[in-house]
Amino acid sequence: MSYTMLLFTFLLATTLHELGHVIGARISGIDVSTFSIGFGPVLVRKSHRGVTYQICMIPLGGYVMPSGSTITRLRRIVFIATGLLTSIILVPVGCLSLLQVIDPSSSFVSGLDRLIAPWLEDPLRFLYDSLSIFLADGPPTFGSMIELLAAASLFIGLANCLPLLMLDGGQILFLLIEGWSPSIRRNEQVLFLISYCMLALLIAVPMLFFLAREIRTTYPILLMGIFVLYRVIRLTPGFSLRMKK
Numbered sequence: 001m002s003y004t005m006l007l008f009t010f011l012l013a014t015t016l017h018e019l020g021h022v023i024g025a026r027i028s029g030i031d032v033s034t035f036s037i038g039f040g041p042v043l044v045r046k047s048h049r050g051v052t053y054q055i056c057m058i059p060l061g062g063y064v065m066p067s068g069s070t071i072t073r074l075r076r077i078v079f080i081a082t083g084l085l086t087s088i089i090l091v092p093v094g095c096l097s098l099l100q101v102i103d104p105s106s107s108f109v110s111g112l113d114r115l116i117a118p119w120l121e122d123p124l125r126f127l128y129d130s131l132s133i134f135l136a137d138g139p140p141t142f143g144s145m146i147e148l149l150a151a152a153s154l155f156i157g158l159a160n161c162l163p164l165l166m167l168d169g170g171q172i173l174f175l176l177i178e179g180w181s182p183s184i185r186r187n188e189q190v191l192f193l194i195s196y197c198m199l200a201l202l203i204a205v206p207m208l209f210f211l212a213r214e215i216r217t218t219y220p221i222l223l224m225g226i227f228v229l230y231r232v233i234r235l236t237p238g239f240s241l242r243m244k245k
Contacts, residue, residue, distance in 0.1 A: 005140055006148070007059065011037065013091065013152040014062045017160070020086025021064040021079060028075035034065035073175050080168045080175075087157025095150035099143060115150055119158065162202075165195040 015037055025032050031050070038056035045054040066079065096111045140148075161169035165188075174191070178184050184191075 017087045018062045020083040024079040024082030028078040031067045033067035037062040091153035092150040
């Protein structure tokens, strides 16, 4: 199965995830202003009934932007949680049910077990090394594409459960903590910064492991990275002063 087909499937799973947020908005009575697939410069944009639909250049995720600032905490939680439920439960169960309709000899239970087993056995490995599972051998068939959609949807849903503020799991956690301690809202920018740093580490860790494992050939890259980090620290206003205190 090609990388193009994998990218298309992930875009479809992302679209279904964002549609889950739209359903949550309808359930909780929240108006939607923007439905976007991807980030960065807009490639295609169309407005319909007060909602702007757009496709952006960087196909890494998407978002649904609610309109209005006076949205209650419970409504926001419902709005966010429905996207997770769609990706983790509705889409995988729907895909497996469709496979059983197409091929009555297939087992729903065994399909579900194949889907969740990698997460239960070694979730970190699956998070970092899932391409070998997604890119099955042989030409793509309708059945393999449905299985891939179920796996991609589950991957997107569970990855979005990470407690990082830019992700759905972090947003829900933040809203729950805010109900107990409203003062946390004052530290929102700091928490966003911490979340972005943690996300950068999650992305960088496997790359660093690879560079360290192949140190004989990759040491120039490591040295360059250390030098760039040093220069950033030295040139950041006030950083060296704070370090000396």
